[in-house]
Amino acid sequence: MGLVRLLGFTTLECGCLVGRYLELSGAREVVYVEEKGAECATTAHRRNHAIPRGRMPRGLKLPVVAVARAS
Secondary structure (H helix, E strand, C coil), X not given: CCCEEEEEEEECCCCCEEEEXXXXXXXXXXXXXXXXXXXXXXXXXXXXXXXXXXXXCCCCCCCXXXXXXXX
16 A cells, blocks of 8 residues: 555444545555454454455445644
């Protein structure tokens, strides 16, 4: 993964914290596990790994957050 821009983040029902990023070089969205939940039994949720599109929970809508840029 190259340069990315944070679009939003949320906690899944299993306790995993995931972030949604826009990959700047390819303009595609990537969902990335930041921290694995203590009780999570999903093998696809590994810390510092992207979640494959087919394994995302249905209807997951990550909020968009404003990111300030320091000048």
